[in-house]
Amino acid sequence: MKIVTSYQKPDIDGVACMYAYSELLNRQGEETEYFIWDKPKQEVTIVCDMFGITLSSLKEDEILENSEFVVVDLNGKDQLHDIVKEDKVVEIIDHHGLSRWLQSYTSIQRLQIDKVGAAATIVTERYKESGLIPSREAAILLFYGIISNSINLKSSLTKTRDKEACQWLKSICQDISEEKIKEIFIKKSRIEDCNLRYEMECEVPNIFPDFKVIIALLEVANLEEFLKDKKQQILKIMQSVKKEKQVNYIFINCIDILNGYIIVFAADEESREFVRRTFGYEFDQNNMTKINRIIPRKDMTAIMRKKYNPKIG
Ligand SMILES: [Mn+2]
Numbered sequence: 007m008k009i010v011t012s013y014q015k016p017d018i019d020g021v022a023c024m025y026a027y028s029e030l031l032n033r034q035g036e037e038t039e040y041f042i043w044d045k046p047k048q049e050v051t052i053v054c055d056m057f058g059i060t061l062s063s064l065k066e067d068e069i070l071e072n073s074e075f076v077v078v079d080l081n082g083k084d085q086l087h088d089i090v091k092e093d094k095v096v097e098i099i100d101h102h103g104l105s106r107w108l109q110s111y112t113s114i115q116r117l118q119i120d121k122v123g124a125a126a127t128i129v130t131e132r133y134k135e136s137g138l139i140p141s142r143e144a145a146i147l148l149f150y151g152i153i154s155n156s157i158n159l160k161s162s163l164t165k166t167r168d169k170e171a172c173q174w175l176k177s178i179c180q181d182i183s184e185e186k187i188k189e190i191f192i193k194k195s196r197i198e199d200c201n202l203r204y205e206m207e208c209e210v211p212n213i214f215p216d217f218k219v220i221i222a223l224l225e226v227a228n229l230e231e232f233l234k235d236k237k238q239q240i241l242k243i244m245q246s247v248k249k250e251k252q253v254n255y256i257f258i259n260c261i262d263i264l265n266g267y268i269i270v271f272a273a274d275e276e277s278r279e280f281v282r283r284t285f286g287y288e289f290d291q292n293n294m295t296k297i298n299r300i301i302p303r304k305d306m307t308a309i310m311r312k313k314y315n316p317k318i319g
Pocket of ligand 1: 019020079101123124125155
């Protein structure tokens with residue numbers, strides 16, 4: 007039995023890949039299920055409710071001892087469930103930078119890590135290659151997975167391949183609609199205070215030889231309005247996460263998903279100084295910096311890895 011899985015609390019790209027790739031493997035005669043670890047991001051619920059999609063993940067205790075794993079939308083290890091043993095991972099499909107854990111996967115039979123906007127693009131291409139048409143549910147999840155990860159195809163990471171995958175999914179599934187994109191983005195921006203920390207994705211530090219840093223992330227529509235209301239709370243959350251996780255620096259990348267710009271600000275002066283010297287951003291009198299294009303968190307992580315990591319093999 008093969009189990010398709012991804013990182014804890016996956017976003018819609020991760021969920022789309024688990025759902026759709028497991029479906030594809032099953033239709034190609036393999037026996038697979040998918041395992042969603044922990045509650046997915048809010049956007050997953052929004053899309054599933056909107057289109058009446060039901061997810062049926064394996065439960066932790068249903069995973070058999072000698073299962074093999076396919077890991078999607080991830081090539082690291084620190085965000086994988088303990089049950090996923092390195093030597094049981096047989097395939098990886100991802101679009102993130104290469105992680106230092108990659109070498110520990112000793113049983114890999116198939117590995118595809120491409121710099122595209124979403125891992126769902128790669129899974130969509132697997133369907134095209136196979137000559138099979140994804141189910142309505144798989145097509146919808148893949149489409150909005152690509153739209154979400156590529157910020158409506160506006161992110162600097164967007165490739166022609168992402169656009170072509172979206173075109174193809176639209177052509178095979180009539181329920182996919184452009185109008186729904188704005189609706190999803192606006193719904194996604196209504197973040198309750200009790201969910202703010204969770205939506206900020208600020209729990210996993212990037213560990214470098216000399217320091218630890220967290221890049222929090224928020225993707226909302228009408229960002230400036232949103233920050234008028236939430237900036238103080240965001241600062242407080244960052245300051246307590248900094249203590250709790252014992253990291254040296256913490257800052258947030260806020261992306262306006264409708265208007266295509268970002269605002270970056272940091273928890274304290276130390277963290278601001280780190281952002282200045284790492285990315286060259288300058289802060290205004292409110293200690294914020296606005297950049298008139300979308301810089302994905304992945305790009306920031308890549309810059310840090312290049313600058314501060316000794317060469318990874
Ligand atoms: Mn992704």
